[in-house]
Each structure stands twice: as C-alpha cells, then as structure tokens.
Amino acid sequence: GNSVTQMEGPVTLSEEAFLTINCTYTATGYPSLFWYVQYPGEGLQLLLKATKADDKGSNKGFEATYRKETTSFHLEKGSVQVSDSAVYFCALSAGGTSYGKLTFGQGTILTVHP
Amino acid sequence: NAGVTQTPKFQVLKTGQSMTLQCAQDMNHEYMSWYRQDPGMGLRLIHYSVGAGITDQGEVPNGYNVSRSTTEDFPLRLLSAAPSQTSVYFCASSYSYEGTEAFFGQGTRLTVV
Numbered sequence: 001g002n003s004v005t006q007m008e009g010p011v012t013l014s015e016e017a018f019l020t021i022n023c024t025y026t027a028t029g030y031p032s033l034f035w036y037v038q039y040p041g042e043g044l045q046l047l048l049k050a051t052k053a054d055d056k057g058s059n060k061g062f063e064a065t066y067r068k069e070t071t072s073f074h075l076e077k078g079s080v081q082v083s084d085s086a087v088y089f090c091a092l093s094a095g096g097t098s099y100g101k102l103t104f105g106q107g108t109i110l111t112v113h114p
Numbered sequence: 115n116a117g118v119t120q121t122p123k124f125q126v127l128k129t130g131q132s133m134t135l136q137c138a139q140d141m142n143h144e145y146m147s148w149y150r151q152d153p154g155m156g157l158r159l160i161h162y163s164v165g166a167g168i169t170d171q172g173e174v175p176n177g178y179n180v181s182r183s184t185t186e187d188f189p190l191r192l193l194s195a196a197p198s199q200t201s202v203y204f205c206a207s208s209y210s211y212e213g214t215e216a217f218f219g220q221g222t223r224l225t226v227v
Contacts, residue, residue: 004156006156032212032213034215036216036218041220042220042221043118043204043218043219043220043221044157044204044206044216044218045218046215046216049213049215051212051213089156089157093212093213093214100143100144100145100146100147100162100164100206100207100208100209100210100214100216101145101147101159101162101172102147102149102157102159102206102216103159104149104156104157104158105156106154106155106156107154107156
C-alpha cells in the first residue's frame with residue numbers, strides 16, 4: 001500500500017534559521033505530493049504541492065521538489081519566522097479514482113523561538 | 115464563503131453512547147472524507163465518498179458509519195463510543211482530479227470516558 005514517512009519531531013529553531021523537514025514516500029504509479037500545515041487550534045491547510053517528477057512547489061518562502069529517483073519531497077525554508085510555528089504534514093494522493101484520498105505522514109511539530 | 119464546516123468543536127461522551135459529527139461544504143466538491151488525528155500517527159482515513167449515494171471504507175472504519183444523501187453533507191456516526199475513539203476528527207472535501215487540494219474543517223475534539 002501507499003505510505004509516507006516524515007522526519008520525527010519536534011523541531012525547535014531560532015528565528016532566521018534554515019529549516020529542512022524530510023519526507024519520503026512509497027506508492028505505485030505517479031502520486032501527487034503535498035505539504036499541509038496545521039496552526040494551533042485549526043484545521044489543515046495546503047502549503048504547497050507537486051504533481052509530477054522534478055516539479056517544485058513553493059509558497060510563503062517554503063519549497064519542496066518532487067524527486068522520483070529518491071521518492072522524496074523534503075520541505076525547506078531559508079529563514080524561518082516565529083509565525084511558522086505549526087505542525088507540518090507530508091501527504092500523497094495516489095491518483096486514479098482516488099485523487100481526493102490522502103495518505104499522511106506522522107506530522108512534524110515546528111517551534112521557532114525569537 | 116464558509117468552506118468546510120464541522121460541528122461540534124468539542125464533545126465528551128460516555129462509553130457506549132452514540133453521536134453524529136456533522137460536516138457540510140459549500141464548494142460543490144464531489145469528494146468528501148473523514149480522518150482521525152492521533153499523536154504520532156498523522157491523519158488516518160476513516161470513510162470517504164466520491165459523490166452523493168456513494169461511500170467507501172478507509173483505513174480505520176470500524177465503529178463508524180457514514181452516509182451521503184446530498185453533495186453538501188457527510189455526517190459521521192459513532193455507533194457505540196469507546197475510549198479508543200478519543201481523537202480529533204477532521205472532515206475534508208475536494209474536487210476529484212490530479213493534484214486537487216483538500217479543504218479541511220476546523221476539527222472536532224472528541225473524548226470518550
């Protein structure tokens with residue numbers, strides 16, 4: 001079956017530090033890949049996505065590149081802010097008749113200190 | 115634009131009680147789903163629907179029922195609550211095409227005592 005493995009957390013950084021959260025996946029075919037973010041007390045919202053190999057998704061200074069050869073979709077940001085403190089989820093959608101069906105990683109809690 | 119609306123936000127149940135978690139979306143999405151979020155386990159799919167009248171099981175369906183009589187609504191029923199169902203529940207909706215974004219409700223925090 002499909003699965004997503006995320007870097008275990010929590011991650012604690014100082015403001016302006018570089019962020020990497022690792023994500024690898026197992027899936028048949030050519031899944032779409034996503035990063036969702038959950039701010040305290042809220043539901044999940046899409047951060048960025050990529051639908052085919054070598055695509056780069058980007059939003060709010062965050063980036064991730066779909067690497068089929070390493071089955072990875074690592075999240076990066078060059079300079080984090082306190083407002084980036086949240087839980088980050090890597091997810092995939094396997095496609096076919098299941099485009100809306102998401103498989104999630106465990107989630108990574110990010111805390112950014114001033 | 116309301117998006118995905120879940121009610122209630124918090125609920126405490128006694129073991130054996132039943133209840134329905136409500137979910138409604140106003141985006142005319144075909145696809146709706148229910149997930150539960152537990153610490154260290156991410157979100158796991160309970161049930162999903164690809165359109166009115168069509169539902170199917172996800173990864174962890176036991177103890178839950180769903181129905182989809184309209185495009186807008188997708189309620190989740192707990193038949194006989196158990197402490198193992200203590201969790202945060204999220205409803206999501208999306209279109210059904212490659213790379214589609216899922217929109218999530220704000221969640222229901224359920225405690226079963």
